Structure formats: C-alpha cells, structure tokens
Amino acid sequence: MTRAGKESKGKEVRRYYAALYHAWGAQHWWPAETxxxxxxxxxxxxxxxxxxxxxxxxxxxxxxxxxxxxxxxxxxxxxxxxxxxxxxxxxxxxxxxxxxxxxxxxxxxxxxxxxxxxxxxxxxxxxxxxxxxxxxxxxxxxxxGNHPVFVVDAYTRRILDRHKILLAKTNYEDIRELFQSALAPLAHEQEQSTATLASQLESGIHGAAHSPSAMSTAARTALVQVYNEMHGLIVGVGKHFCKKTAPICAECPLQPFLPPGKAD
Ligand code: SF4
Known part of the structure; x- marks a missing residue:
C-alpha cells in the first residue's frame, strides 16, 4: 500500500468512527466485572x-x-x-x-x-x-490489560471488503496497523475533550452497547479508549446491519460511505 493510499484509507476509517460514534455513542465493551x-x-x-x-x-x-x-x-x-x-x-x-x-x-x-x-x-x-x-x-x-492494540474481527474484514477499503483476506497485521495508525490522532483530540467522558457516561444502549461495567468504565488512556470504542462500534454494525448474507445497508450508519453498486 502506498503512503497516499494508506492515508486515504486511514481518513475513511476516521470518518466511520465519527459517524458511528455520533449515531450510537459509547459501547461499553467489554461487559465484565474483572x-x-x-x-x-x-x-x-x-x-x-x-x-x-x-x-x-x-x-x-x-x-x-x-x-x-x-x-x-x-x-x-x-x-x-x-x-x-x-x-x-x-x-x-x-x-x-x-x-x-x-x-x-x-x-x-x-x-x-x-x-x-x-x-x-x-x-x-x-x-x-x-x-x-x-x-x-x-x-x-x-x-x-488496557494495552493499546486494535482488535480485528470478522465484522471488520467484512466491512472493509464491502466498502472496497481492503480485501477480507488481508493479513491481520496489516488491518491492525491501518486501524491503529488511523485512530491514533483521535486519541489526542479526545484527550483535549471533556465532553467525551460525559457523553460516554450518558449514552444509551445503541449498536452493540452494553450497560456500563466495572471493566468498561476502568481508567485507561485515550488511545486505548478509542481502540476499544471502535471495535465495539464495528461489532454493532456487524451484529445489526452488515450480516454475512443480506446486509441491511439502507438502515446502516455506514451507508453514506458505501461505494456505488456494493452490498445492497
Ligand atoms: S452500509 Fe452495508 S455494507 Fe456497509 S457496513 Fe453497512 S451493512 Fe455493511
């Protein structure tokens, strides 16, 4: 992937984060007490x-x-x-x-x-x-462990493939690297924002969200929080809209980003 290609894909990933977070707010993954x-x-x-x-x-x-x-x-x-x-x-x-x-x-x-x-x-x-x-x-x-790594799952691959960003069979590490570098700048923005924490605590149950748990509200860096949130938001897309067969694009928050002629 060229540097320009990587930057444009990274920008796209940031747009997805913004659209999904705007639509659903905090997801409170992982639902666990310890x-x-x-x-x-x-x-x-x-x-x-x-x-x-x-x-x-x-x-x-x-x-x-x-x-x-x-x-x-x-x-x-x-x-x-x-x-x-x-x-x-x-x-x-x-x-x-x-x-x-x-x-x-x-x-x-x-x-x-x-x-x-x-x-x-x-x-x-x-x-x-x-x-x-x-x-x-x-x-x-x-x-x-609150270590800053992005989790790549089958939903991530499916969305990237359907949106022509990367093929579903792309190497795990390449996808992880794309998300980690794309989302890192957002962590800096979140560090500056007091609204983020407030909105996380106030958000309702949308997407794949769970009720706040001891683990989902534990102290962590902004970078870890952004990786955490993006994975949770992607799970919401995969669970409710981007199904293996018959995706429900018309109702999906990522529909505005869907390339013409894809998926639906
Ligand atoms: S718009 Fe369609 S293809 Fe894109 S993520 Fe949503 S359901 Fe999947």
Missing part, C-alpha cells in the same frame, strides 16, 4: 455468539469459579460441563486452564505482573499459548 472475566470471555467467544458465552460465564459465577483460583482448582471435567453452552467446550476448558498455568509459572499468578509487561513482549507470549490467535490475544491485551 480482568480475569474478560480473559475467560475472550477464550469462550471463539466461534460462538456472545449470548452462549454469557450463559457459560453465568454458570462459572454461580459455581464461584470465575476467578484465577477457581479455574486453577476446578477439575477439568467439571469446567467442561460448566462452559458447555459456549461450544467446543472440551478444547476451551483445556485452553483456559493452560492460561492459568502460564500465569502461575511466568507471573506468580498475578495479572498485575502480567499486564505490566511491554505490549509487544506480552503479545508474543500470548500468541505462543495454545488456542490464542491474534484476535484473542488482542482482546485480552486491550480489554483486560
């Missing part, structure tokens, strides 16, 4: 709808096992049973246990120690764990 709950949710959401994850998390909560120590001591077969609703439950149970074993071995069981590592080093370590691909690693880094 960092560990985000991590477990990031594993469980692989290849399934969030509603199935919520059921599995509720089971763990009721059993008082939604904690590092809980996952450490629960027998594998019981964990499998509790998270069954999230699908691929045997695989996911092993993977969650692997994460806790890694945390114990490398960071004495401490998420504070884990997340105090530099972003690149920690990302590399997470990617080395069984069952963690870039989307899961970045979800953990961004939503649990």
């Amino acid at each position: 960092r560990f709950e985000v991590i477990v949710g990031a594993y469980l959401t692989q290849n399934t709808a969030w509603t199935n994850v919520e059921r599995a998390l509720a089971q763990l909560r009721v059993a008082e096992l939604l904690s590092i120590d809980g996952i450490r001591r629960v027998p594998l077969n019981k964990l499998e049973r509790l998270i069954r609703s999230s699908g691929y439950f045997r695989q996911k149970a092993r993977r969650v246990k692997t994460f806790v074993a890694f945390l114990d071995k490398k960071y004495a069981g401490s998420l504070d120690q884990l997340f105090s590592e530099p972003t690149d080093k920690l990302r590399e370590q997470l990617l080395g764990l069984n069952g963690i691909g870039p989307e899961t690693a970045d979800s953990i880094l961004l939503y649990a």
